[in-house]
Amino acid sequence: MAPVSPPDDPLSDEGLERLFSSLNQASGILAAVSGGPDSIAMMHGLARWTSLGRRPPIHVATVDHGLRPEAAGEAAFAAREAGLLSLSHRTLAWTEQKPVAGIQEAAREARYRLLVEYAREVGASHLVTAHTLDDQAETVMMRLSRGSGLSGLAGMRRETDRQGIRHVRPLLGLPKSHLLDQCRHHGWRFVTDPSNADERYARVRWRKLMPLLAAEGLTAGRLARLAERAAQADEALSLKARAAFDRGEPRRDAGTLSFHAQILTDEPFEIALRVLELVLAEAGMDLDNSRLHRLEACTERLRRAAEAGETLSLTLAGAHLRLTQTGRLSVRPEPPRHRGR
Template identity: 40%
Template sequence: MDIDRDTVARFARGLDALAGGVPQRLGLAVSGGPDSLALLLLAHAAWPDRVEAATVDHGLRPESRDEALYVGEICAGLSCPHSILPVAVAEGGAGLQAEARWARYQALGQWAAQKGLDAVATAHHADDQAETLLMRLRRGAGVAGLSGIRAVRREGDLLILRPLLGWAKAELVEIVRKAGVEPIDDPSNRDPRFDRTETRALLARTPWLEPAPLARSAAALAEAEEALEWMATRFWQERAVRDGDTLTLDPSGLPPELARRLLARALAAFGAAPPRGEELSRLLAALGRGETATLAGVKCTGGAPWRIAPAPPRRAARPWDETTGR
């Protein structure tokens, strides 16, 4: 399972830059598809004594257990420790893929904590990034959403690294082919029920929609998002003042996007769940007109400055009096 030295060096440099140094113990999420098998082969070739793999068994297909065992056999051939993490995927309102994702990262986080791993790497690549960007463009996402898949992210206490975002899927498939490893074919990747499957088909039949430039755009937008968040933090420190149950916020002279971010932080300061984009836009417009509006249990009053406080409890309705009809 030898891999070209230059290819391994490229991977090692990328992960080193991503993590600010190679983690002492690195976990790998390996499903058995060509992407995650390439991640396994590259990481093991670079640091054979530092990596450990896990396969999450979602139990959504009859073959999933055998596929997890197959990954274990490949890991055994590399002398790489491997764990199978069975999860139960709830049928919630977020959709099957979203629920599976939540269960997957919960399991990986527990596994990483038990094993004392510094981080867990996943095999998301440039084609995944391009698909994500197109899907979010279709939904009208803002800068944060169009940033796509983050190269470094935290899910609770779990540090997630995506060292393959600059790699094309074709490159990863070729690494696995040359290593003589047979990847698992997951039919859910072709299931038309999922938006990502449709987007993948669109990319395949549209030659001018090249994944690499789209992925670079997502990376540029991620840098823009980081800059906007840095500025929002600075203005929050300068312009938000809390006195007991009331927070005053001065948005004067700020571009709408920064005012939006400060307003979202103000709502979060009172425990409000993150509002949908349209809700936040309507609230922002109302405050700009000097009006008062309530969202997620928080009362917001426009003017100079804005005043934000918990909304008073709603008055209970009087019981109906059958005698008076009132």
């Protein structure tokens, strides 16, 4: 007989209904499973959840980044465990040339690209990952150390869009320790990734600092709550920025987006900053290449010029911004630069 879950267990039948409630409307679900205790617990939870009623089909995928010799064996382990639960499994290999610098960020981008592509292939509308409360706390601390703004301090969102695939993190409110306990309680096998102890990676160094921060009251739970509050404030400010932008009478013409720059001076600086960020996104610019301090400096210059009735021309994140004397700000892709010999 299988071990009985404690009554307050989030992976009990009642708990699973709450954890995975947003997945009921999915056309299909792709679960990213590495073989570690977090993702193994999630996979077992999903398998149990499907037995409780009519559910969308579930597929499992493991990404082999090709960075460690053990990775192929871990993917094979995840495939066997998925098979024991009657779940289909695919190993997705990152076969491209690996960069010398920024390997973790490149691996993350490759991982989600492969997962999104496979989700489309199997007809899954939702991707689920096993990010936990501890992962959220580490993310908040890492972003805080880089001087992130409010949007960054909101951490990972429970649900977000990835090129038309809904990315859901159902375990974001659960501590890793609980999932590890569940694996041991139920006898679910898992693997341990040695890179989780490699201090060359910033996340690992932050992970080792977390017990010291917790001893001073800065627990993972409180950091996660900070992220929730930041997310609520971020959403409210984004709605305010959208309303301000709409009042600027935006126009689109031949690849150019323009609006009345007076809204940048009428609104508080944070709203003006978000309006400019919104405009760049609407114009299709890649904001990943523009750090917050550059966006802030650009917003300040535009506000001063608009108040003085001056013209201004500058570039930011691959965009050319031009403020005219009539007080209209236009945004278009920056033209290619021609370098002399």
